[in-house]
Amino acid sequence: MSQKSSTAGPRPEVGDGDGWRDLFGPAARGPVTVFAGGVALYAINVYLTTSLLPSAVAEIGGLELYAWAMTVFLIASVITSMLVSRTLTRFGPRTSYWIALGLFGAGSLVATFAPTMPVLLAGRGLQGLGGGLLAGLAFAVIRMVQPERLWKRSLGLTSAMWGIGNVVGPVLGGIFAQFGAWRGAFLLLAICSAGIALLAKRAMPARTPDSGSTTPGRVPTLSLVLLTLATTAVSIASVVGLSVIMVVLIAVAVILVIGFVVAERRGGAQVLPAGTFRRGSVLIWLYLAVAVLAITSTVEAFLPLFGQRIGGLSPLGAGLLGASLSWGWSVAAILNSGISRPAATRVARLAGPILVAVGLAGYTALQLEGAAPVRIGLWFVLLFVAGAGIGMSLVHWMPAVMSISADPTESQQAAAGVNTVQLISNAFGSALAGLLVGIGGPAIIGSAQLLGYGYAVVGVLALVVAARALRTRALRTDGK
Incomplete structure (x- = not known):
């Protein structure tokens, strides 16, 4: 694919077969590394943070906010995951990845130097905003820059990144925690974000025929608010333990999801494609x-x-x-x-x-x-x-x-x-x-x-x- 103009040429065909050789061929290798690397970064961060939090709390305090480190990340991820298609339409694949990696890297830096738990939570929120885009971009960009016959291979590789994250994350987090250097783990995530961003500059097109032929629609504010509130309710429910409050929060979340479905069916600005419900x-x-x-x-x-x-x-x-x-x-x-x-x-x-x-x-x-x-x-x-x-x-x-x-x-x-x-x-x-x-x-x-x-x-x-x-x-x- 050409990187010399703002619009890429036709979707690349990278060979006559449909195997792994094509997926890692010269034309596809760069984009594959970017979207797989983005998902790996997201997955490693999830498992790494779980390993690091006890050490972080021991140094900066905030035990009462412990569970919110994952809750804030998840809520922020959901918000930006609903904006992936609009981000791609407006900015194209390359800039969209820069935005995602920039947010994730900035959040990692904030966490690196956090003096208190509230500041660490702010960093986790930024990481979540970037992470939601990273994970969502992988699905959308595969469709935009890969030929259809490589979609399953690409998705299989993306799924493998979660397995890698599940192994590398806890091990890496455990090593940093063992040496009392939990901040170094977040700094490493920031460095990796910068590295993938540099690769995206060469590997990702600024625009594709799909992204260049449309204009962003209105932001589906009502749907976004309802689904974000539902996620918040159920996330809090998952950390309060078995109680009446937990049951009430889950019930509220279900009602909010029903409201989201109603809002989507009414048309106008939508998160999911028209006619989904x-x-x-x-x-x-x-x-x-x-x-x-x-x-x-x-x-x-x-x-x-x-x-x-x-x-x-x-x-x-x-x-x-x-x-x-x-x-x-x-x-x-x-x-x-x-x-x-x-x-x-x-x-x-x-x-x-x-x-x-x-x-x-x-x-x-x-x-x-x-x-x-x-x-x-x-x-x-x-x-x-x-x-x-x-x-x-x-x-x-x-x-x-x-x-x-x-x-x-x-x-x-x-x-x-x-x-x-x-x-x-x-x-x-x-x-x-x-x-x-x-x-x-x-x-x-x-x-x-x-x-x-x-x-x-x-x-x-x-x-x-x-x-x-x-x-x-x-x-x-x-x-x-």
Whole structure:
């Protein structure tokens, strides 16, 4: 693609095949590194911060604000995730990445030099604003700068970045914390942001035919406010513990989401493409398929706790147990990204939720006190299987969203909406997980079993949604 003018040429064709060689060929290597690097930066930051926070609080105080470090980041991410398509339309891929990386890098610097917890939270907010754009840009830019036959490969690589983040983040955070240098970890994130921004200058086009042919629409203020408030309510619910307040906040969040749907159906300025929530819409079922699978992934937040309390694992071993779900997700996404035949694609979309349900149910059935090494080994295997179900299914649903319309603006908006749907689902999933763990207590075994079986049921729900989506005429026709 040409970088000499403000408008790129036709979408690049990087070879005659559709394998990994094309994805890392000369024409595609630069953009792939930018969007994969952006997602890796986001993922590493999530897991790294969790490891660093105890050391940060010990130095600067603010224990009462501990949980808000993740809550503020998530809320800020949701806000900017809803503005991805408008940012791309107005500024183009290159400048959009500069904005995202600039915000993320600035937030990392603020966190690096934070003298108090409120200042650290301000840095986390800036990181979230940049992170929401980074994660959303990956989906939208893949569609804009890659040929369609490489979309699944690109999405598979992007999914793998979460697995990398789940390993690198805790290890890196643990190393910095061990030496009392937690500020250095945030400084490293800022340096990495600058490095990816420099690469984006060479690798990303200033404009593409899609971004240059449209003008930004009005900002969907009402939808933004309702969804942001819903995310705030459910995020607070996830940190207050099992109580009446938690239940009330979740109920308020559900009402706000219903209000968001009503606002989107009324037309005008919208976050998601027009017609998403209308009767007979294909897109709503695609988003639901993504949403339910994203919810199942939030079970991983409690896996290290169960590993230590039930299995007697070390902190490192428990952390690896929690990462096994992400590893399964990443490996399956990469392996399944090469599947293109419609029949095989449909099988993968249905088999994924089945693996999620079977993996989580099997893992939960083995939650017994005094677990032997063999049983603990089976925990890893079954969680890997559950994660594989998420990855193999999502890697086929996402391209379906990206190709939903021939209209470039609508397809770009639909692709960017995937990230918003995932973030909102993660927020609700975290709150639901906390609720189930609280109800299942006070015994840790009861919490583990209720959460595991409860999320196995969510896997069955994902199968029902997938089957319903596949019955739509559009999917039966083109296999996407």
